[in-house]
Amino acid sequence: MYGYAGAILKVDLKTGKFLKEPLSEELVKSYIGGLGVSARILYDILKPNLDAFSPENIIIFATGPAQGTLIPGSGRGVFVAKSPLTERIFNSNIGGYLANELKYAGYDLLIITGKSEKPVYLVIDDENIEIRDASRIWGKTTYETQEIIKEELGDQRFQVACIGPAGENLVKYSAIVHHIRAAGRGGLAAVMGSKNLKAFAIRGTKSIEVPNVEAIVEFYKEIAEKCKKHPFLPTYGTPALLGTINKMGCLGTKNWQSEFFKGADNIDGYTTIPKHKLYDVACMVCPLRCGKVQKIDAGKYAGAIAKGPEYETLYSLGSLVCVDDFGALVSAARLCDEYGLDTISTGVVIAFAMECYEKGILTKEDTEGVDLKFGDGDALNEMVKRIAFRKGLLGNLLAEGVKKASEVIGCGSQFFAMHFKGLEVPGHSPRGLKGWTLGYSVGWRGGSHHDGRVHDIEYSRTLEERAFKVDDKPEIVYKTVCRVVLEESLITCRMYGGYYGSREPSEAHIKILKLTTNIDFTLEDLWKTARRIRTLIRCLEVRDGFDRKDDINAPPLRVLYEPIPEGPSKGAYTSPSEFRFMINKFYKLMGWDLETGIPKQEVLKELGLDMPN
Amino acid sequence: MRINVDLSKCTGCGICELSCSLKYEKAFNLSKARIRVEKNIPPKMFKVYVCHQCSDAPCISSCPTGALNKDSHLDIVKVDEDKCTGCLVCVEVCPYKAIWVDHVKMKVFKCELCGGSPFCVDLCPWNALTVER
Numbered sequence: 001m002y003g004y005a006g007a008i009l010k011v012d013l014k015t016g017k018f019l020k021e022p023l024s025e026e027l028v029k030s031y032i033g034g035l036g037v038s039a040r041i042l043y044d045i046l047k048p049n050l051d052a053f054s055p056e057n058i059i060i061f062a063t064g065p066a067q068g069t070l071i072p073g074s075g076r077g078v079f080v081a082k083s084p085l086t087e088r089i090f091n092s093n094i095g096g097y098l099a100n101e102l103k104y105a106g107y108d109l110l111i112i113t114g115k116s117e118k119p120v121y122l123v124i125d126d127e128n129i130e131i132r133d134a135s136r137i138w139g140k141t142t143y144e145t146q147e148i149i150k151e152e153l154g155d156q157r158f159q160v161a162c163i164g165p166a167g168e169n170l171v172k173y174s175a176i177v178h179h180i181r182a183a184g185r186g187g188l189a190a191v192m193g194s195k196n197l198k199a200f201a202i203r204g205t206k207s208i209e210v211p212n213v214e215a216i217v218e219f220y221k222e223i224a225e226k227c228k229k230h231p232f233l234p235t236y237g238t239p240a241l242l243g244t245i246n247k248m249g250c251l252g253t254k255n256w257q258s259e260f261f262k263g264a265d266n267i268d269g270y271t272t273i274p275k276h277k278l279y280d281v282a283c284m285v286c287p288l289r290c291g292k293v294q295k296i297d298a299g300k301y302a303g304a305i306a307k308g309p310e311y312e313t314l315y316s317l318g319s320l321v322c323v324d325d326f327g328a329l330v331s332a333a334r335l336c337d338e339y340g341l342d343t344i345s346t347g348v349v350i351a352f353a354m355e356c357y358e359k360g361i362l363t364k365e366d367t368e369g370v371d372l373k374f375g376d377g378d379a380l381n382e383m384v385k386r387i388a389f390r391k392g393l394l395g396n397l398l399a400e401g402v403k404k405a406s407e408v409i410g411c412g413s414q415f416f417a418m419h420f421k422g423l424e425v426p427g428h429s430p431r432g433l434k435g436w437t438l439g440y441s442v443g444w445r446g447g448s449h450h451d452g453r454v455h456d457i458e459y460s461r462t463l464e465e466r467a468f469k470v471d472d473k474p475e476i477v478y479k480t481v482c483r484v485v486l487e488e489s490l491i492t493c494r495m496y497g498g499y500y501g502s503r504e505p506s507e508a509h510i511k512i513l514k515l516t517t518n519i520d521f522t523l524e525d526l527w528k529t530a531r532r533i534r535t536l537i538r539c540l541e542v543r544d545g546f547d548r549k550d551d552i553n554a555p556p557l558r559v560l561y562e563p564i565p566e567g568p569s570k571g572a573y574t575s576p577s578e579f580r581f582m583i584n585k586f587y588k589l590m591g592w593d594l595e596t597g598i599p600k601q602e603v604l605k606e607l608g609l610d611m612p613n
Numbered sequence: 614m615r616i617n618v619d620l621s622k623c624t625g626c627g628i629c630e631l632s633c634s635l636k637y638e639k640a641f642n643l644s645k646a647r648i649r650v651e652k653n654i655p656p657k658m659f660k661v662y663v664c665h666q667c668s669d670a671p672c673i674s675s676c677p678t679g680a681l682n683k684d685s686h687l688d689i690v691k692v693d694e695d696k697c698t699g700c701l702v703c704v705e706v707c708p709y710k711a712i713w714v715d716h717v718k719m720k721v722f723k724c725e726l727c728g729g730s731p732f733c734v735d736l737c738p739w740n741a742l743t744v745e746r
Contacts, residue, residue, distance in 0.1 A: 068641050069631075069641055070628070070631050070632070070635065070641070075626075096652075097625075097627065097652050100627075100641075100643075104641075104642065104643060104644070143654055146654060147654070156651050156653070157643075157651075159652075179652060179654055180654060180655055204643075204644070205642070205644035206642065207634075207638060207640035207641060207642040207645075208640060208641045208642070209639075209640045209641075210640075210641070213635060213639055217632075217635070217736075220628075220736065221736070224736075224738050227738070228738060228739075234739075278655070278656060279621060279624075279655075279658070280624045280739075281624055281625055281655065282624035282625060282626040283626070284626060284627045285626060285627060285628060285631065286624075286626050287626065287628070287738035287739075289624040289626065289738075289739065291624075293655040293656065295656070305655065305656050307655060
């Protein structure tokens with residue numbers, strides 16, 4: 001099969017046995033790869049209602065047909081497992097050089113089951129599979145771990161994915177780290193931690209073939225030329241978004257008490273990149289090079305180095321906690337990367353605790369001496385450490401995520417616990433961009449800025465359109481959901497929306513499929529495949545007991561009842577009636593029952609999903 | 614003539630490796646590339662391995678069978694596969710670690726600049742690679 005390695009590698013950590021199985025052509029024709037194929041496999045083999053830390057939980061690292069080829073923006077792979085944070089099926093995407101290496105080793109998917117008795121790491125060296133002792137590296141940071149493993153295996157060409165102390169300590173939002181990239185969201189590192197799997201390393205010497213060499217080169221050249229002309233990503237990366245979004249009055253600030261951050265200029269990419277950038281980094285096959293390595297030269301945090309911090313981190317560890325000391329922010333981001341923590345969830349959890357402290361719900365006794373005030377960069381760094389090591393009562397509680405923390409702290413704090421379905425809100429406003437209230441609520445992951453992805457369209461619209469109208473939002477969410485599940489299956493990077501289509505399944509997606517697999521998809525096939533993948537994920541949600549009640553209860557109350565108090569988007573919020581209108585219309589578009597949110601039988605039949613449960 | 618690498622412009626994207634394997638293998642295979650990128654973790658910079666086409670090349674002087682020679686016209690070090698016995702002395706002596714082995718054929722391979730217009734230089738998106746004549 002063109003574009004695929006053609007095999008799945010299954011590893012059981014309990015028995016230490018492994019199995020290589022062919023990747024079926026039928027499976028890829030219906031689900032393409034990546035998230036689609038993983039969802040299908042999990043539907044068939046994952047037990048419903050399973051605890052995420054059960055040894056029976058399965059963690060998949062999946063690639064699609066684009067990985068390992070010359071398709072720009074294909075340097076991505078996806079981890080799929082039951083999340084300990086949301087208790088739902090979860091996918092977390094990672095860049096770097098990992099996904100292509102798995103295919104060069106001869107596998108499209110890596111499926112890990114069982115639990116090892118002792119800390120181990122897995123080595124995949126073409127067909128040589130080995131489970132090695134990791135007792136020497138247990139406790140090490142993510143960067144140390146990668147270096148030690150490469151050293152131990154004696155070849156820098158091994159690509160390593162690992163967990164840090166946070167994953168070992170089962171922090172519910174710990175991140176899997178490879179190179180300087182992270183599969184940040186959903187706590188899938190804790191799933192690895194629960195299996196005593198510290199890392200896996202891959203090296204491959206096999207070929208990936210495509211049907212038409214000249215055509216893929218021509219496609220690469222065309223997209224690369226466009227990438228180089230991108231107005232800000234190659235030069236400033238995603239940090240350039242911060243000031244722009246702040247000027248629109250949509251930047252989550254002070255735990256979303258505001259959406260305008262006065263200190264934004266101090267942390268915006270246009271300010272920091274010229275001063276602090278060391279060099280640019282790209283994932284495999286990416287002419288966009290959006291990664292910027294920045295270093296702090298002076299002050300208390302001199303020496304701190306981080307990739308980015310990306311827009312999402314500037315929001316979560318910056319505006320959301322009101323920290324405009326760039327050194328403190330970079331340091332906190334670096335700690336998250338080293339300990340293996342999701343920067344988004346970490347920032348939202350700390351911002352929540354800061355608001356509790358501000359309101360007197362938490363006292364200095366509760367924080368065990370930390371003066372947990374908004375704007376305090378030292379307190380921010382201290383809390384990151386406490387969370388990663390579950391230090392103290394508060395550190396241990398916050399490590400469970402904001403949903404659990406607010407349930408335990410109580411006293412009405414749930415009003416401002418900023419999560420959807422247990423996943424902390426990223427840096428795209430569900431009030432200033434009203435479509436996001438729907439997008440997060442009907443996303444299978446909840447507070448992920450990828451499932452609904454309305455902002456690719458909404459940021460360029462007028463204030464009136466994005467913040468005060470809801471008419472066309474359900475359709476925008478429906479179309480972008482279909483786009484996103486395809487991209488997570490192909491797999492292509494979301495930064496390529498400008499070239500591959502940011503609204504819906506596109507001719508570019510068809511072309512990528514043709515160039516890599518030689519399979520002809522019509523636009524109609526593509527839409528159907530996208531709907532099939534999303535609906536199958538919905539079936540997995542339903543099987544675990546999640547349905548309309550969870551969607552309709554998803555938004556934080558602050559989003560539904562507290563208008564933005566100041567700034568350019570002042571007055572914007574999503575009223576309950578608007579929210580209900582959007583959900584109902586979205587269900588209609590998806591063919592889900594209005595009362596239950598469960599996919600209708602005729603839709604399941606049309607999509608070939610009318611299988612026995 | 615040789616490929617010049619400006620590491621300050623290298624983003625580690627690996628497009629040079631892919632273009633090279635595509636040109637010679639008609640497929641994507643990093644282990645067949647004649648130019649390789651070590652994707653070091655920042656702040657360690659990326660490292661690019663490619664033949665420097667040395668004027669006094671140790672690979673040529675140490676090859677026991679005379680399989681490595683300088684093309685007098687373009688000044689490129691070339692491998693004569695018929696003469697290569699796979700002894701790997703050249704791999705050992707190369708100061709730039711820029712000669713690799715095809716373990717199936719048991720012959721070495723290295724950058725020969727695509728006969729004068731290297732494909733990797735053509736595809737490198739940010740001009741980290743240039744041809745020095």
